[in-house]
Amino acid sequence: MSTTSTMQWFAVRKDLRPRPRFIISVMSFVLPILLWSLFSYVPWLWHPKVEISDPGAVSYFKQGMLVDKDLFYQELTKLEDSAMALPQGKPANPIYLPAPHEVAVAFYTAFTTEPKRRSEKWLHESLWDSIQVIFWGFFLSSLIGVPLGIMAGTYDFFSRLFEPFIEFFRYLPAPAFGALAVAILGIHHAPKIAIIFIGTFFQQVLVVSNTARKLDPSLLEAAQTLGAKNKSLLFKVVVPGILPDLYRDMRILLGWAWTYLIVAELIGTSSGITWFITQQARYKNFDNVFAAIMMIGIIGITTDLILAWLGRRFFPWQQQSARA
Amino acid sequence: MTQLLELPSYLEQDDAVRDRFTRLKQRPVTLEVKGLCKDFETPASETVTALKDINFKTHKREFVCVIGPSGCGKSTLIRILAGLEIPTSGQVLLDGKEVKGPGQDRGMVFQGYTLFPWLTVKRNVMFGLQQAGHSNEVAEEDARQWIDLVGLTQFVDSYPHQLSGGMKQRVAIARALANQPRVLLMDEPFGALDAQTRSKMQSYLMEIWQNIDITILFITHDLDEAIYLADRILVLKAHPGEVQELIEVPVPQPRSPEQLLSPEFLATKKRLEDLIHPPEEGDVIDSDKMNMVRMVPVNHEVESVF
Numbered sequence A: 001m002s003t004t005s006t007m008q009w010f011a012v013r014k015d016l017r018p019r020p021r022f023i024i025s026v027m028s029f030v031l032p033i034l035l036w037s038l039f040s041y042v043p044w045l046w047h048p049k050v051e052i053s054d055p056g057a058v059s060y061f062k063q064g065m066l067v068d069k070d071l072f073y074q075e076l077t078k079l080e081d082s083a084m085a086l087p088q089g090k091p092a093n094p095i096y097l098p099a100p101h102e103v104a105v106a107f108y109t110a111f112t113t114e115p116k117r118r119s120e121k122w123l124h125e126s127l128w129d130s131i132q133v134i135f136w137g138f139f140l141s142s143l144i145g146v147p148l149g150i151m152a153g154t155y156d157f158f159s160r161l162f163e164p165f166i167e168f169f170r171y172l173p174a175p176a177f178g179a180l181a182v183a184i185l186g187i188h189h190a191p192k193i194a195i196i197f198i199g200t201f202f203q204q205v206l207v208v209s210n211t212a213r214k215l216d217p218s219l220l221e222a223a224q225t226l227g228a229k230n231k232s233l234l235f236k237v238v239v240p241g242i243l244p245d246l247y248r249d250m251r252i253l254l255g256w257a258w259t260y261l262i263v264a265e266l267i268g269t270s271s272g273i274t275w276f277i278t279q280q281a282r283y284k285n286f287d288n289v290f291a292a293i294m295m296i297g298i299i300g301i302t303t304d305l306i307l308a309w310l311g312r313r314f315f316p317w318q319q320q321s322a323r324a
Numbered sequence B: 001m002t003q004l005l006e007l008p009s010y011l012e013q014d015d016a017v018r019d020r021f022t023r024l025k026q027r028p029v030t031l032e033v034k035g036l037c038k039d040f041e042t043p044a045s046e047t048v049t050a051l052k053d054i055n056f057k058t059h060k061r062e063f064v065c066v067i068g069p070s071g072c073g074k075s076t077l078i079r080i081l082a083g084l085e086i087p088t089s090g091q092v093l094l095d096g097k098e099v100k101g102p103g104q105d106r107g108m109v110f111q112g113y114t115l116f117p118w119l120t121v122k123r124n125v126m127f128g129l130q131q132a133g134h135s136n137e138v139a140e141e142d143a144r145q146w147i148d149l150v151g152l153t154q155f156v157d158s159y160p161h162q163l164s165g166g167m168k169q170r171v172a173i174a175r176a177l178a179n180q181p182r183v184l185l186m187d188e189p190f191g192a193l194d195a196q197t198r199s200k201m202q203s204y205l206m207e208i209w210q211n212i213d214i215t216i217l218f219i220t221h222d223l224d225e226a227i228y229l230a231d232r233i234l235v236l237k238a239h240p241g242e243v244q245e246l247i248e249v250p251v252p253q254p255r256s257p258e259q260l261l262s263p264e265f266l267a268t269k270k271r272l273e274d275l276i277h278p279p280e281e282g283d284v285i286d287s288d289k290m291n292m293v294r295m296v297p298v299n300h301e302v303e304s305v306f
């Protein structure tokens, strides 16, 4: 029985039964957190540092100080022969690896801690800045990129006209345009939006044109025999025909847009979540850094789940199997 | 096959059938194909002649089947008639006017259904009507009637993926007919259906044809289907695709499944078999034979399947 059920778990392209399916999906989050907890809470796993609780007779040790394990034991053996007070300490991880509970707390305190200076922003304000930059960058890119992509995928003329240049341009790394964007657009949101735009747009045109090309040509032929001409072929067949795939492309591209965010926010005056992260790293508040990084992940996956759910409402004709 | 009774010639027609063909040929010509040739360029820039000098006529409300070996250009022919492919030379005339590009006067039903997956059954059938400029109300009204006619009233609001193959093909037929074309072109429309659904679909199609002013050109590779449905059968041969014979089916109309074993039917079938799979010379057959060797040990528990 157990062998057959394990076999079922690894059947090629077969859905698992709902229960194991759910459990395994949960495990996909639980396992990394478990690993992190092990390294944080089990003293003999890794823990390359010692946190001093009592400096003893070592002159340069201070309470709460993190020293290398080797150094600690060197000093300890030196003092063991004499009658002086021994230093005390417990194994610890480097400061850049906070424990899960510390990060969990930071999730809350990061929002409630007042900025150090009057001119600085609260975390939620920084996050809101980031979301705006992403939104405008992606929105403007899609506004132009999607129609261009559909045109290029439908008409050979536009494909030849746009694609060779775009194919070239997409190899130019978007951050390389940072200085240029600042020179042209100033130091506020505009150059950051431009970087997201450049990072997304060129990929978008190519991805969308490919999707448009994948439309079953026999649907176009059928439409033609039913009297559809140029414009209605485009708007009544191509566009609705590729809509579900287009929607899925947009979800993937939105994920890519987030990866440009960090670079985008570093140019000009650093802002948004990136500013928060660099600032906290400077203060060595690595729990806040971790919390902020995870917030990006959480915002990303939540948006994607909502979009996926909406997609299922939007496209009821998509078969169960075709839904990702 | 041992022939118990001597078959009549497929050319022998009884009086009623002969009389019907005489009247049929006096009807106006719907579709006329003149000197049609089609060459394809292969990627290796060789030319493949798919069709060579095809000539034939169909008359009003006639049912013509096209058969021929695989690759003889049946699909190419029907796609040219639909306007989806441009002939290398020659002409297609519909009611005396030359066909240029696809149009609503010729409906087409494809083997792969080609329903629009994002539209419900009703909207699929409405598609052509809307393209023709009918208002939504008129189109919907018409579409409902056509859906009724193919017996899918219950499924007006279903999406294609919720239908079986036979149902999908009925929607495709309704969709093509809704535009009231002069000619209905069908490329192996029932090829993907199981035998039972297929014979049901054949009866549906016969019924539709009898009650609507339409000329049907129907491609199939099933000889029984061709004889059962057609007034005349256009037999093509391959490499290059040419008309081999235009056979007048001597089986009386209206057709019924009992006729499948009638002498006229069998005689026609024999003729088609001879045309499509000509009795070959020994050496030709050899090259087409499998080289099967025994792969079961002699002491196998089932030593022989017989």
Ligand SMILES: Nc1ncnc2c1ncn2[C@@H]1O[C@H](COP(=O)(O)OP(=O)(O)OP(=O)(O)O)[C@@H](O)[C@H]1O
Pocket (backbone or CB within 6 Å): B040, B041, B042, B048, B049, B050, B068, B069, B070, B071, B072, B073, B074, B075, B076, B077, B221
């Ligand atoms: N687009 C094309 N480019 C090149 N050659 C083609 C093209 N379409 C068809 N052909 C060739 O033309 C010939 C006829 O093809 P066609 O599809 O019309 O045959 P068919 O009679 O419909 O065959 P089947 O019974 O298998 O459907 C074939 O030899 C095929 O290779």
Ligand SMILES: [Mg+2]
Pocket (backbone or CB within 6 Å): B074, B075, B076
């Ligand atoms: Mg074919």
